[in-house]
Amino acid sequence: MLTNALSPAQSMPARGFRAEEFEPHGLDEHWSGAPVRRLEAKEHIFTEGDQRTHIYRVEKGAISLYKIMPDGRRQILGFAYPGDLIGLGACEEYKFNAQATKLTELKGLRWAAIQNSARHDPELALKLYEAISLELAAAHDLLLSTGQRSALERVAAFLLAMSRRGGGRDRVVVNLPMTRADIGDFLGLTIETVSRTFTKLRQLGIIGLAQSASVHVLDIGALQELAEGGRA
Amino acid sequence: MLTNALSPAQSMPARGFRAEEFEPHGLDEHWSGAPVRRLEAKEHIFTEGDQRTHIYRVEKGAISLYKIMPDGRRQILGFAYPGDLIGLGACEEYKFNAQATKLTELKGLRWAAIQNSARHDPELALKLYEAISLELAAAHDLLLSTGQRSALERVAAFLLAMSRRGGGRDRVVVNLPMTRADIGDFLGLTIETVSRTFTKLRQLGIIGLAQSASVHVLDIGALQELAEGGRA
DNA sequence: CGTCAGGTTGACGTCTATCAACTACGGTGG
DNA sequence: CCACCGTAGTTGATAGACGTCAACCTGACG
Structure with a gap:
């Protein structure tokens, strides 16, 4: 039921969540109208420190989410597959980079709009909460791998x-x-x-x-x- | 402003968040009435797989949150300090163990009550969302450490x-x-x-x-x- | 056919784990 | 009061897993 990255004993996709199972219902309507954006391999959606203007949903392809150190060492935090959401973190700026690993399509929604809806729709707010808590579980599983x-x-x-x-x-x-x-x-x-x-x-x-x-x-x-x- | 575990270039506590800065306002009133629970060093609040009945706030001491493998290898996911919340993950069961590293005091709130409030209070739901997204940022920073x-x-x-x-x-x-x-x-x-x-x-x-x-x-x-x- | 990115394999080096001894401290009990 | 013990921490010697450096192979593409 969860969405862990490296939890072989459990039954979860590696990051984000499967749209058909976990997507916030309150987002469905929003997505349907959103335009599709196409990315070449290695193209970035956003980088760390960018203003957090949108959340994205992968339609086709795959996105790697990563942090990078001054000397170039890179830690990939997860891979987002079709149906997965990107950029859910609740802060002013993106905290990591998001880059297509191959030809990818995605849709974006303005965060301000989502936020406004959520302020009047507890259902939506709770969906955001659930979605991100799945990401946390995924990070914890990856942590077990890299650490132990x-x-x-x-x-x-x-x-x-x-x-x-x-x-x-x-x-x-x-x-x-x-x-x-x-x-x-x-x-x-x-x-x-x-x-x-x-x-x-x-x-x-x-x-x-x-x-x-x-x-x-x-x-x-x-x-x-x-x-x-x-x-x- | 964030709450990362190992992000020395940024200014964050290691996990959870400082109560005076980030605590969901909608939770304040709940906490004031909650009874204090005292734990000896090494005593557990809960273990992985337990029914997720409460969320906790540390009052004194320190709690380690960890996952453990069948052969005993242990990965500590974070340390919760006074003011930090524990057990925010949105799922039926706790996904890790929580154990006092020393004599510790904490308060607990029934999750069912919080959940009910949140269903009618988008402000509270969004606070939960923000709180857990800080934990995610902390996990990502730790990931950078253990991985690279x-x-x-x-x-x-x-x-x-x-x-x-x-x-x-x-x-x-x-x-x-x-x-x-x-x-x-x-x-x-x-x-x-x-x-x-x-x-x-x-x-x-x-x-x-x-x-x-x-x-x-x-x-x-x-x-x-x-x-x-x-x-x- | 040449080039380049991605992947594999080998030789070697090094960082960290392992195994082990030792110290320090605190509690307990004779 | 002191012997005893267990837990925590430090330090040393050694070994092994993984990183580094390098050569080579493959397939895609112009």
């Missing part, structure tokens, strides 16, 4: 979480709309370690790697065991 | 964040109401690494360590540089 899990465990947890995105739970074929660099910066690993770990999982017969962007999950049980530290 | 920063950088960022708790900004004497083990599990380090890093900071003349629970910040500029990766 080994590289193998992190990648296993990541693949499990990804296998549960996009509706059908525990899909055999998982599509990864992001690069190895993105995965690395999400999990707190380097490109090389991510690549090596994928290879190890393939050698163990747990996954298949037809193309690098498409993973076949062959043994989901093993993946779950690994993610929970069943064996190091 | 070195041990030295993490401890520097942690000390900076702690120096900004408790009202007076950039206090020279910082009190740490948690053990080295707690700090380690918060930052994704071991006790030994935390201890060694404190020693290194002392040898560098950046902090003073009279007692292990009380840190004197001697050179806050150096701490900031370290936290942002100024020099590795």
